[in-house]
Amino acid sequence: MTSCFEVFGLKKVINASGKMTALGASSVSEEVAFALKEAAQGYVEMDELIKFAGTIIASRTGAEDGCPTASASAGIAIATAATITGTNLSLIERMPQSAGLKNEVIIQKGQLVHYGANIGQMIRLGGGKVMEVGAANKVEKEHIEDTITDQTAALFYVKSHHAVQKGMQPIDVMVDLAAKYHIPLIIDAAAEQDFQHYIKMGADIVVYSGAKALAGPTSGFLCGKRNWMAACRAQYKGIGRAMKVGKESVAGLIAALQQQTSHEKTLEEQREQMSVMCEALNKLTGLACSLHMDEAGRTICRAQIKVQEEAGITAAQLQEKLEKGNPAIYLRHHYANVGLLYVDPRPLLPGDEAIIVKEITKILQEGK
Structure with a gap:
């Protein structure tokens, strides 16, 4: 489904960073x-x-x-x-x-x-x-x-x-x-x-x-x-x-x-979604993906992607390439300087995680 933003001529954005104001915060029910x-x-x-x-x-x-x-x-x-x-x-x-x-x-x-x-x-x-x-x-x-x-x-x-x-x-x-x-x-x-x-x-x-x-x-x-x-x-x-x-x-x-019930993903749903993503990303050379709970104690389970030397690219470089792509993919990058990127499952729309895996795979293959 084409969004109104794409109709405006703006590129598609996949928000895997979190409820970020810079990306429009949330999708509503x-x-x-x-x-x-x-x-x-x-x-x-x-x-x-x-x-x-x-x-x-x-x-x-x-x-x-x-x-x-x-x-x-x-x-x-x-x-x-x-x-x-x-x-x-x-x-x-x-x-x-x-x-x-x-x-x-x-x-x-x-x-x-x-x-x-x-x-x-x-x-x-x-x-x-x-x-x-x-x-x-x-x-x-x-x-x-x-x-x-x-x-x-x-x-x-x-x-x-x-x-x-x-x-x-x-x-x-x-x-x-x-x-x-x-x-x-x-x-x-x-x-x-x-x-x-x-x-x-x-x-x-x-x-x-x-x-x-x-x-x-x-x-x-x-x-x-x-x-x-x-x-x-x-x-x-x-x-x-x-x-x-x-x-x-x-x-x-x-x-x-x-709203009597939240349309937000439960912790169990987050874990399941991120586990599937980690399984796919761990098949790629130079990446180590694992589950990581929110550092401030909130009920958020993210996928932590450790970008290792064998990947042939740094976490900051991977982040930059993802953001410059179309769709533009925004990961959580507060610790990119130490090789860590995170995927927040909460704002992901159906099918987004598969696109993220596909684009990361393409970037790593292009670097070889």
């Missing part, structure tokens, strides 16, 4: 696609739609309330602004110019990451003054506590595979400090799969992507304490206007949140 179509062809009072979406977000996450956003990145900026301004319209209209206000946002150094954009920039867009603490691979509780002042607006925690996975203070420490000093804790859980975990832990605001684990349209959502969600919605009279979420995205997000 028929139910979500129907909601997008219906919303695009009708009208609604946006304030009412946003409030209604908040009730659906709350029911799915166990939070007191919720707020839809254009993306998780927009959610970071909006959540930050909310902790600085509350619902005060005069302050909302000042953002991101927050000089003289309680505007400091404390984040551990190993979590101030780049995910396609810099998290610090998203905080600054919301008026936050970034206060990074500790070292890239070691943060003590004292580093955080010593940085808290009467100018601290929020504590910020990043739960992501991009963040340093060792030496950081855990969430429960952040929750305790937030409670002790009566400071809101924002958790960026953009790609996480459990939409209730961090609310149960005591976070005040949690940021999620609607287009990653949820497999909804390009969107994001916030969940948390009722007062903070009211302040987040109020930002649509300020910086949120430039990040406004459309009726189609909200409708699609609601549909994705309401």
